[in-house]
Amino acid sequence: GQQVMQIPQYQHVQEGEDFTTYCNSSTTLSNIQWYKQRPGGHPVFLIQLVKSGEVKKQKRLTFQFGEAKKNSSLHITATQTTDVGTYFCGPSSGSARQLTFGSGTQLTVLP
Amino acid sequence: DGGITQSPKYLFRKEGQNVTLSCEQNLNHDAMYWYRQDPGQGLRLIYYSQIVNDFQKGDIAEGYSVSREKKESFPLTVTSAQKNPTAFYLCASHDRGRTDTQYFGPGTRLTVL
Numbered sequence: 726g727q728q729v730m731q732i733p734q735y736q737h738v739q740e741g742e743d744f745t746t747y748c749n750s751s752t753t754l755s756n757i758q759w760y761k762q763r764p765g766g767h768p769v770f771l772i773q774l775v776k777s778g779e780v781k782k783q784k785r786l787t788f789q790f791g792e793a794k795k796n797s798s799l800h801i802t803a804t805q806t807t808d809v810g811t812y813f814c815g816p817s818s819g820s821a822r823q824l825t826f827g828s829g830t831q832l833t834v835l836p
Numbered sequence: 837d838g839g840i841t842q843s844p845k846y847l848f849r850k851e852g853q854n855v856t857l858s859c860e861q862n863l864n865h866d867a868m869y870w871y872r873q874d875p876g877q878g879l880r881l882i883y884y885s886q887i888v889n890d891f892q893k894g895d896i897a898e899g900y901s902v903s904r905e906k907k908e909s910f911p912l913t914v915t916s917a918q919k920n921p922t923a924f925y926l927c928a929s930h931d932r933g934r935t936d937t938q939y940f941g942p943g944t945r946l947t948v949l
Contacts, residue, residue, distance in 0.1 A: 734876075756936070767926055767940040768879070813878055817938070821867055821886045822930050823894065824938055826878035 729754075729815050731827035739835050744804050746830035748797040748814035757790055757797040758817055758824065763810040771799075773817070804834045839863040840941035842927050847946045849914075849921075857912045857944045859927030867930035868910040869938065872896060872923045879926065885910055914946065922948045 760768035774790035815826040871879035881894030885904040899918025927941040
């Protein structure tokens with residue numbers, strides 16, 4: 726399947742600081758999905774990007790899909806303690822639309 | 837993420853025993869999936885099913901089996917052949933509507949003693 730790499734693996738920020746995680750693929754992706762998993766919880770869908778250069782915003786979260794559709798980023802402005810969790814990215818592909826997740830970025834927000 | 841239930845939440849088993857994890861959804865989704873998550877790692881696909889009475893192996897199917905006799909149910913059996921079964925198991929179902937979203941259940945944490 727299509728492989729994606731996420732960086733960084735871990736990130737600690739002070740509350741109020743910005744945070745960015747990156748998702749990189751060696752192949753062109755048809756789409757990219759982002760999920761958030763709170764500690765002890767399960768992944769929850771955040772967004773799907775499908776168009777080259779697409780940018781979508783959800784309040785303090787900004788998602789981008791690269792022009793070549795090989796990378797994506799999630800930027801959180803002014804982090805809050807509620808942003809704590811692991812953020813996963815990956816394409817949905819195949820006839821069954823199965824997900825291929827990267828290893829995730831674990832975000833810790835220090836109060 | 838509502839509409840999918842998994843039971844039990846925590847499960848302990850002895851080595852050499854088979855164990856079945858339950859997954860039920862009332863979202864009327866055709867596709868269902870089983871993923872495995874190990875600490876500090878992403879999800880790996882075990883099995884998936886697109887319709888009733890049909891399922892396919894994912895990336896790490898060895899030591900696992902599934903059935904799909906009803907649209908609502910997709911149980912996963914972890915057999916004694918699975919060499920390292922201790923993990924967090926997540927079931928999901930798929931909405932092929934506009935958002936192409938997967939909805940995950942709360943997960944079952946399996947520990948082999």
